[in-house]
Amino acid sequence: MPTVKAPTSDQLASRLVDEAGRILSTEGAAALTLRRLAQTVGISTMPVYTLFGDKQGLLAAMYREGYRRLGAAMRSAAKGVDDPLQALVNLGHTYRAIALANPHLYDLMFGRPVASFQPDSDAVEVADSTYRPLVEAAQRCLDAGQLTGGDAERIAFHLWSVSHGMVSLELAGHVHGDAAQAYEEAMVLSAAPFLVLPTPG
């Protein structure tokens, strides 16, 4: 039940979250032990408990940090793109790219890779705000008349679930052939029900 420590310790806390994420991304969940983490950072295992309470607390901090970075990447992927539909496509590509770059961290965020880790509802709420850029892009498409047939929230959620489904299947080894192309096709199909065809002439 650890509350966040004094400001002076924030540096060590973020250092630990950072290094733990690096271990998780490069060597997987089995390699992420507290002794290993402590040794890498050059401390004992105790500070992890004073800062995060237990290993679950550390994982929760990694969960939040992962979503924070995903959210930042999503926002920057849509920023400054004039064509709303292009922004939507960029968001989809960014989502997959980040997931493939950090598969184990993605598992931590969207699955439950480490035994019995369960984020609290606050963390899930923060996580859900991550796809806000997707909603905004969908709204821009609606405003520009490029999409129709639903509100932005609903459209964005559907696009997200399709992207997530494809990435999840790809990481589990269930996508054969050109996964990038399959993802592209899935994006097109997921948007198809809402697409407004260009008027002839």
Next chain:
Amino acid sequence: MPTVKAPTSDQLASRLVDEAGRILSTEGAAALTLRRLAQTVGISTMPVYTLFGDKQGLLAAMYREGYRRLGAAMRSAAKGVDDPLQALVNLGHTYRAIALANPHLYDLMFGRPVASFQPDSDAVEVADSTYRPLVEAAQRCLDAGQLTGGDAERIAFHLWSVSHGMVSLELAGHVHGDAAQAYEEAMVLSAAPFLVLPTPG
């Protein structure tokens, strides 16, 4: 590297897989320890090693059994349904129902919940054959003129990825409101690009 034992041991092997699945489904990955499993069955931990080699071998057997049951449920969900489109809907509902009934087993099959478990390519191939009924139902829809615009394989894969994405998000707590209705809507949207509208008159 354990080869399957003599036929006389098959009973114990399936008993172990069965009980392990029960523990995993009811108490999660953290509760599934070899000591606990052995105690529940009333043996020592050794038979697990002679039968499955190690814990990964047991998990691999559970993985295969999980897909075997999922495949059986999928086949029976489509069997004897006259309307091909209805069969497709039934398959979607069955998929979600099974996943929600055994969330941890579903994680084992479609994610990597237990540290560093990785099914071999044979197992993944068996797993992929699970959605064969989906391909057949899609083919029937194409033959009946209810769907168009793609081959059965591609359509089935897209429907699967959408179902999987929705179920995965729901299990991770990212679906708010009526999850069943959201799933229904996602199924409709995923099929929409291929749907043939009834001819007027």
Next chain:
DNA sequence: GAACCTCACATAACAACGTTATTGATCGAA
């Protein structure tokens, strides 16, 4: 300025885990 309190860290110990070595029992073949 000195005694004290507090708090964070290192060290060491504990229970539980997967795994392996050792030992004993059981069963089929010669």
Next chain:
DNA sequence: TTCGATCAATAACGTTGTTATGTGAGGTTC
């Protein structure tokens, strides 16, 4: 019957998360 092999129970080993026990530094109070 006797020998051999095989499998399981027991116990032990190394590692994990976690907790108890010291220990030392920094701020507070008299």
